[in-house]
Amino acid sequence: MSGIDVSSNRVSGEIPIELRNMSNIQALNLSHNHLIGRIPNTFSNLQKIESLDLSYNRLNGSIPVGLLELNSLTVFRNPFLCGYPLDNKCGMSPKLSNATKINGDEESTELEDIKCFYIGFVVSYGAILLGLAAALCFNRYWRKAWFRMIEALMFYCYYFMLDSIVTPVKSRWCRNVG
Structure with missing residues (x-):
């Protein structure tokens, strides 16, 4: 098997440790799910992996050292992960940069969109009411x-x-x- 794509399937819970047995897999995509917890150290057993995408999940902790020795990986865009090659240092509160906000957590952007919608709605409704009140006062x-x-x-x-x-x-x- 050359790859597994389980992205956008609402998979929840921790990453299964059993994935370590797939030593010949070249690509693994678990992005856009509801995975929590730490990245298993056993992922370093995936010696032939070229692409590992764990982005858009709720993973936390440091990236296992064994993963850094693997070929090429999709970098994890998650504010709760820390350690090299990411900018976040372990033990410090996560910082959300502009790049993380644009390419990062979908939920935060959805919440921002909803907030913007409600603010726009309230401002528009208020402007209409003020305009109507002004028209009734002066005419x-x-x-x-x-x-x-x-x-x-x-x-x-x-x-x-x-x-x-x-x-x-x-x-x-x-x-x-x-």
Whole structure:
């Protein structure tokens, strides 16, 4: 077997230690999953591996020394990993650089996108309300039209409630009592 690609499959838990038995594998892609814990030291047994992608997971700890001796690897873009060849030093709090934010954890970018959406929504809604309030304050014709529309809506809502809720309930109650 030359490679295994299990990326984007919502795999969770720790990396299985049994993967050490695949000594002839050339590529292993476990990216975009929910893997946690440390990278097993037994990955250094994968002597023929050329590409190992563990990015976009929740791995932590230092990168095992045995992995550094392997041929070429996809570098782990994870703020919770530390040690050479990464910029993060072990024992220090992880720093999120701009490159990590752009290419790093998908969840943080999704949360940032959601926050930006909500902020934009609130600002837009507030601007519309302020514009409407300003128009009603300064334009007498629009103000009168606005209050006539509100009065008509209240009139229609009152009769809608009366016809669809009060009258049927009242007629059923009168039949049951009488």
